[in-house]
Amino acid sequence: MITRFDLAAHTGRWARRGAGGKVGLAVGLLAVALAAPAPWGAGVALPAALALALGPAGVPGRVVGAVMAAPVGFLALSAPLLAVSVAWDQGLVLAWSEEGAWNAAFLAVRALAGTACLALLALTTPLPQVIGMLRRLGLPLVLADLVILTYRMVFLLGDSALTGMRAQQARLGYEGFRGSLRSLAWLASGLLVRTVERARRLEGGLAARGLDETASVPWASSPTRVSEWGLALGLPLVLAALAEGLALGGAGALAGWARAMVAWGGGFL
């Protein structure tokens, strides 16, 4: 999973674009989704983020779907709770709440929009580019190095974990609850020992290359072009204006329709 998303970020059409522009665009869209009048802000940010990811950035639809799957699960579990009110003054009373249903619907759109913005960032921007940007913005060197080294080790250990799990499965590990627990404990403890070993060996290798406390990991700058800044700043502004407009007028009919749908949904409960 993680390799797949990371691969998309590193090899996608937007991989070489400036990190500043990509972060700016995603954060700008996120701001529209959260701060522009609900639900219009999220309502315009969601399609915009998805369209950018699938269109210009060229991220395959399957990958976008896979990224969105886990958050959608969280949403499905928790948002419906908002539509139900609970009281216990006179015994436990559960009731359909129209206000709650509205909140749930707005929340769902907003959360989906937010996650789409984040997915746009994650699937177009390799993590080290973001760290490089944070470093230019003043993230202490020690922390930036630590994050980059962690990033490197995540994939080394991830490979080890995957191979290890396969090797255990080949020897009939992960059978039943007890077997799974046992196999997982072996894997995790073995992995921890291996982690320490890895760190020790990398230490030796890096000492040979001269990575002492005075040296830091270099990073490639990924300058953002003017046109990219234009998109990053312009699009959110346009969308924010659009959301304002929708909220002020012309949206009454749509809102009435949505209200009717919610009331109809309440009839079922």
Next chain:
Amino acid sequence: MSDHAAALIEAHGLVFGYPGREAPALDGVSLRVPRGTRLALLGPNGAGKTTVLMHLNGALRPRAGEVCLDGVPQGYDRAALRAWRQRVQLVLQDPDDQLFAASVAEDVAFGPHNQGLAAAEIERRVAGALTDLDLEPLAALPPHLLSHGQRKRVALAGALAMAPEVLILDEPTAGLDHQGERRLLETLARLHARGTTLVLSTHDVDLAHAWADQVALFAAGRVIACGPPADILGDFNLLGAAGLAAPAVVRVARALEEAGIPLGNPRGRDLDALVARIRASCGSMAGRKDGPDAAAFGKPRGTGGAAFF
């Protein structure tokens, strides 16, 4: 057994791709592993050998195609995989990723324990595997204190303790030195003699030539040729297509033949056999007095004497 009888393992048209990569890792691979064979999957790095091996014990599931044991297509539910893996054991290339226990003996016991065997039987299996691989003196040590070669042996012992019908080894000689390789080949010979079917992957043409009954030549996710080592590894064009050189013994024997010194068939599968063959030719020539002037083969070296024919 006729050619049409089901082999112990058969793979039919396996297609597999790693997520996010465009080129398929396997592009329609079929293989046939009759019982008791020693099959080498030979090819350059990245040709798909490891990916095929992981299909042969169900670790990976093909996008298309199927794997059969004794002619029966295998399923991928829990019970089917369990039965499959009891019969087919896979040893990966890097032992570090496969050893988890705090001691060698404990690690080797992992499989038999999961098989649900009785304690006495587990102990018997572990002792047997440790003896087979000469690991008894190390039984109580933690794997991370062992050398690379020793760890490879522990990983192999862990698979052997499962008493599999088929043992699959991914690049088993990688990183081993001369002694380590010799030792591994002795172990494999013992297993073969006991009837274990063996499949290994390698990019070492000399190893494939010396060891295998059958060679499947891989290039870019396909099997481009399959047959006895003499045929596959004697075909220089074929090897070139796979980006490999011919084995040393084949090249030398070919050169000698072209130079008019045929060594006959079989030429010997490894260097020891080739050298013995050259020596034997020498012996058969020793009685003859009318040899050519040795100097013609190059500058004469010292006094010829008995070495001349």
Next chain:
Amino acid sequence: MSDHAAALIEAHGLVFGYPGREAPALDGVSLRVPRGTRLALLGPNGAGKTTVLMHLNGALRPRAGEVCLDGVPQGYDRAALRAWRQRVQLVLQDPDDQLFAASVAEDVAFGPHNQGLAAAEIERRVAGALTDLDLEPLAALPPHLLSHGQRKRVALAGALAMAPEVLILDEPTAGLDHQGERRLLETLARLHARGTTLVLSTHDVDLAHAWADQVALFAAGRVIACGPPADILGDFNLLGAAGLAAPAVVRVARALEEAGIPLGNPRGRDLDALVARIRASCGSMAGRKDGPDAAAFGKPRGTGGAAFF
């Protein structure tokens, strides 16, 4: 330069032990690496080759003994180590032990960046190293998306970008297939032609024979012999003491000589040369009509015709 002049690198009586292990990893190792040499440290796994290499650029500090550059004993304070590593670069066997940056280009830039070079010079060095190793298309990718062979090339590029006088490589061919090894050797030949001094460790006798000017034979933490490859690798007893077999070309040439077909000196250092030599012998014999009966060497194969001499 006379034999008494200081060599580029000299190690004198290095003794080293890893904590927690009884046997010393190095038990008094001395080496001499004159400028422009290609030195191979040859020995089985665990003989101390890697440990010596890590001493040659100061990554490890000996318990006794010293390392000299141009006759000057080296210190271990930060400034001394820094100067030392500018001149002597080490590439480890497992690239994952020394690659740490988030992309290939950044990783290669680490050394030059650390040397405090100007941005333009860093860029030039990085571009040069990437071109040398055919890595330009991968420059922006993180190491974890590359194959093992590619990662090995990145590690080498990182060392080359430092423009070292001496390049030290630990088991550089381990895990490489035929093409990968050929490619590496071409790169090393280019570096040698540019005047870089090269030291590598290997357990591959064929590689040491084909590549090195000097071979230091290791066994159990000691150098048991040092000299030209023909001497060291032609001495079967010596190799046996180190647990190694003789190179294929040496064994075949020896057998041919014993069979009365001396190939003369030089016999050729690798299989290509040996095969060419055999063919050349054939050519020189082709004019002669009074050759021996080829059948005496074994069963004749097909009609002899032009292949006979």
Next chain:
Amino acid sequence: MHIMEGYLPPLHAAAWAAAAAPFVIVGAVKVVRTVREHPESRLLLAASGAFTFVLSALKMPSVTGSCSHPTGAGLGTVLFGPSVMTFMCSIVLLFQALLLAHGGLTTLGANIFSMGIAGPWVGWLVWRSLRGIGASLELSVFAAAALADLATYCVTALQLSLAFPDPVSGVAGAAGKFLGVFAVTQVPLAIVEGLLTVAIMNRLSRY
């Protein structure tokens, strides 16, 4: 139990970020000081962070059938201490957001508070007090890990109920709803994580 991006209203997101910030800064300062004093700890810290990340990606055996992952808060706290764990959790959560779009940037503060602060500190308190009164290693590890897990989930439920109070019964009612629904999955998971952490610690003690 990551709160997804866009889930919390901006004000709540900012408030939780402000609440988490001091803990993260203290952890970061501690880490920076450790690295300055012991440069060799840099790789060990990076490796531990990577380990925490990989651990959180492993699937735990599940009794309810839902797919779940260990939080690692209990194990990390026992191994590294709570303030270092806060910092490592922050890195892991940032990685999850930037690599997997899991969790979020605006919800980072809230998630750090539940998973990186409440979990580890509760785990640490439980661990210290149980060890203090002479409880067995197994019991202390189990309780620390299981309660760290539960604390994470309770804080998450509280965060959600503060953001979305029940129209009738307010925050308390919302908390009841969220706790009730999540308990179905989270209580068994906390027990499983407790058992798993004991098993891991048992194995580690044998190396």
